[in-house]
Amino acid sequence: MGVNLSELVSPREAEFQDLAGRSVAIDAHNTLYQFLSIIRDRMTGEPLRDSKGRITSHLSGLFYRTSRMIEAGITPVYVFDGEPPEFKRKTAEQRREIREEAERKWKEALEKGEREKVMTYAQGAARLTGEMIEDAKRVLDMMGVAWVQAPSEGEAQAAYMVGKGQVWASGSQDWDSLLFGAERLVRNLTVSGRRKIPRRESYIVVKPEIVELRDVLAGLGITREQLVCLGILVGTDYNPGGVKGIGPKGALKIVREKKNVEEVFHGVEWEHEATPEEIFEFFMNPPVKDVEVKVREPDFARLEGLLVEEYSFSRERIENTIRKLREIREKGRQTGLERFLGG
Secondary structure, three states: OOOOOOOOOOOEEOOHHHHOOOEEEEEHHHHHHHHHHHOEOOOOOOEOEOOOOOEOHHHHHHHHHHHHHHHOOOEEEEEEOOOOOHHHHHHHHHHHHHHHHHHHHHHHHHHHOOHHHHHHHHHHOOOOOHHHHHHHHHHHHHHOOEEEEOOOOHHHHHHHHHHOOOOOEEEOOOOHHHHOOOOEEEEOOOOOEEEEOOOOOOEEEEOOEEEEHHHHHHHHOOOHHHHHHHHHHHOOOOOOOOOOOOOHHHHHHHHHHOOOHHHHHOOOOOOOOOOHHHHHHHHHOOOOOOOOOOOOOOOHHHHHHHHHHHOOOOHHHHHHHHHHHHHHHHHHHHHHHHHHHHO
16 A cells, blocks of 8 residues: 555656666565465456465465566565554555455455456455565575565665665555655566456556656655655555545645645644654654665576475466576576676
8 A cells, every 4th residue: 555656656667677776676465465366267357276275375376476587687675564553453454355355356256256256356465475585585596586675664664675685676566655754666567468457358458667856855845854844744554534525735735835844734633643843753763774685596406396295386387487587597607607706
């Protein structure tokens, strides 16, 4: 979810090839939720499952989408959430209730044969468990793909890594990366491709989008501090819904006129558990840590065994994808050797 800046910000559309040679710190939880929501049976809304009935949509999306990024020359570094701030607990509880309600409506839509509603409610009922997260890390390890554990919010850690020069951009569907200070955000990286339009028998092509923080601030005529205030007015994960009656354009007008958090929120009807000052401080100074981005040695044999034997994936498709990954890795070794010998 997070803050919605789509009315105010116009990202630059890109092709996968434009990101070749770049490294991106990807919000792992955000991405896994996407896969759990999108990779489902169009008729029943059911996620992919293995022969034992375990959900595998997240692993399917993670494996194939990560492979596609690697084929395009992109280096993904997945960042997993740690402990959320205390004032996010209410949001988590609200989301749990929303998922439960979506699951109830999903079952009703199935009984009534309401196909479009089935998929909509099924997506809203997606749950990411601790076991799913650990399985995802295991798959990444076997693929030789780096991942790091954030002390708190993954997007905050990703933004910190961009600032340190460890990665080129933060990768997420949410705009929160900008509030956390990420100099560059890539959206649609893990969902690009052909996508069906809800309730219509037509499709659109979704492409990666690049957002530069400096361009956003210059275009809106505000500072990062003002951008954070704007986000809080509109609504973030820590104050869903924001301030009633204030939309993105209204929030922009307010932060342009009132320069700091005290002025912006003075006299505002505030209905959330955390104060605006607490949320502002969290965005400006979130818990982050210095991390070493370790590129692990892949174990393709174990990876194939895990996905095919353990999780019932298509052997042919897995073998074809792993063969491409092997070829890419071998080509990289040859290039490195040639540079060494030529140097």
